[in-house]
Amino acid sequence: MTRTSLADMNCSFARAADVIGDKWALLIIRDAFYGVSRFAQFKRRLGVAPTVLTDRLETLCASGVLERYQPCVDVDRHAYRLTDAGRALFPIVVAFMQWGDEWISGPGNEPVRLSEKCSGRPIAAIQVTNEQGQPLASTEVTFEAGNGADAETRAAFERAST
Amino acid sequence: MTRTSLADMNCSFARAADVIGDKWALLIIRDAFYGVSRFAQFKRRLGVAPTVLTDRLETLCASGVLERYQPCVDVDRHAYRLTDAGRALFPIVVAFMQWGDEWISGPGNEPVRLSEKCSGRPIAAIQVTNEQGQPLASTEVTFEAGNGADAETRAAFERAST
Numbered sequence: 471m472t473r474t475s476l477a478d479m480n481c482s483f484a485r486a487a488d489v490i491g492d493k494w495a496l497l498i499i500r501d502a503f504y505g506v507s508r509f510a511q512f513k514r515r516l517g518v519a520p521t522v523l524t525d526r527l528e529t530l531c532a533s534g535v536l537e538r539y540q541p542c543v544d545v546d547r548h549a550y551r552l553t554d555a556g557r558a559l560f561p562i563v564v565a566f567m568q569w570g571d572e573w574i575s576g577p578g579n580e581p582v583r584l585s586e587k588c589s590g591r592p593i594a595a596i597q598v599t600n601e602q603g604q605p606l607a608s609t610e611v612t613f614e615a616g617n618g619a620d621a622e623t624r625a626a627f628e629r630a631s632t
Numbered sequence: 633m634t635r636t637s638l639a640d641m642n643c644s645f646a647r648a649a650d651v652i653g654d655k656w657a658l659l660i661i662r663d664a665f666y667g668v669s670r671f672a673q674f675k676r677r678l679g680v681a682p683t684v685l686t687d688r689l690e691t692l693c694a695s696g697v698l699e700r701y702q703p704c705v706d707v708d709r710h711a712y713r714l715t716d717a718g719r720a721l722f723p724i725v726v727a728f729m730q731w732g733d734e735w736i737s738g739p740g741n742e743p744v745r746l747s748e749k750c751s752g753r754p755i756a757a758i759q760v761t762n763e764q765g766q767p768l769a770s771t772e773v774t775f776e777a778g779n780g781a782d783a784e785t786r787a788a789f790e791r792a793s794t
Contacts (some may be wrong), residue, residue, distance in 0.1 A: 480743045480786045482732025483662050483725065493653035500645050503770055504792070507769045510642075520655045534735070553734040562731065563645065566652075566725045570644025573696070573717040575652070579726050579780035581642045586762045587774045594763050596723045599756045600748045601793055603765050608665055614661055618741035622702070630666070 480620045489533040490559065494518055494526045500563055502536065502556065507549035535559070565596040644739045652721065652734035652756040656680055656688045662725055664698065664718065699722070727758040 476488040490496060497516050506512055513523055527550060529534040535556040538548045552559075564584065571580045584593045597605045612630075615624045638650035652658060659678050668674055675685055689712060692698040697718040700710045712783075714721075726746065733742045739792045746755045774779045 475744060476659070476735050480744060481662075481729075482737045483729040484659060484732075485736040486728040486732035487655045487658040490651065491655035491658045491772070493649045496649040496653045497638070498709060500643075508723075540650060541732035558731060558735060558771060559762050562724065562727045563687060564760045564773075565727055565758070566642075566648040567645040569720060569724065570736065574647040575644045575780050580778035581780045581782070581785050583776050583778035585774050585776070586768060587772050589762065591763055593768060593773060594726070594761045596758060596760065598723050598726050600751065601753055601756050603756065608719060610749050611755060612727075612752075613748050614743035614745050614747070615664065616742035616772075618743045620743070623743050626760065629661060 472507070488614075489530075489535060490562070492526065494522055495530055496566070498523075498526055498530060499535065499552075499556065499559055500566075502550065502552045503560065503563055507541070507551055509550075530556075550572045561596055564593070568595055642780070642785045651692075651697060652724070654688065656684055657692055658728070660685075660688055660692060661697065661714075661718065661721055662715045662728075664712065665722065665725055668748070669713055671712075674712075692718075723758055726755070730757055 476491075478485040490499065491508050498512060500624070501515055502510060509527070510521065512518070512527070513520060516523070516527075527536065531538060531550070536550045538597050539546070539551055544551065556573060567582065567584070571577070575581060581605055584620075585591060586593055598608075598611065599605055613627070615627045617628070638646040638653075641647065645648070652661065656678070660674060661782075663674060663677055668677060671685065671689070673682070674689070675682060678685070680688075689698065693712070694699060696715055698712045699715050701713055703711050729744065729746065733739070737743060747753060748755055760769055760770075760773065775789070777789045781789070
């Protein structure tokens, strides 16, 4: 049987990918961090078809990543902004940008420079770390069934570890 | 004009999203970190249509994220594994998982638990930090034109800062 939705997978990665695993959704989120808020601005900056933009904005609002609001109380015009869940995507946005810098644009050829506002110094490379802040490679991390694992997930991890 | 590819955007985020901004590509990468390597394994685990799986595996190989290899020299059968560029996606995989844990599955209900292999302790939450390791919110980070910015990108950042 072919799967059509990832939301029912017993996996937080798949659940996240179901919401933001889409080129246009990701670019909308990037632009929201730049302060873009209006439909016409998104459309002009991204060069995306209006039907696609409408669909992705609606999906991101329904998923709780963006919310519609009315910037001027007197004017009946709405705009979009990141929710708390949306702002929590900041590490993902930076990690995408840094990976693209390193592996596609190439070091020294970064289109966008990210720096700490108060010091002007470049920000650090995003890393997986232990609680003491020491970087961990994927080979130093164990994946195992968590509290929210269903029977299938538990069985899969048990098979993998034997 | 409607844009059809992100690869020509002067933005490392868009270039990364062009390669991995797709649900199935992301799940294939997740599974590659779990050690999945063969077509039939990916197909069974993901429940994805074979045509879609073939397309995504080819795209990920062409983009340099995965590579085909022959696990047994004597057997004419190939498999897939992460390249250096693919392994560098580890922070993105963990960040997706942690975001899904926090905002979709919910704290205490994580299907998968990630821990440091040598200590058994949970890994830290992925964060954007400065060079000293202090966490930075999006409001504490400046985005500006970098060395690889084209005239359009420079103009956009100049407009935004005035």
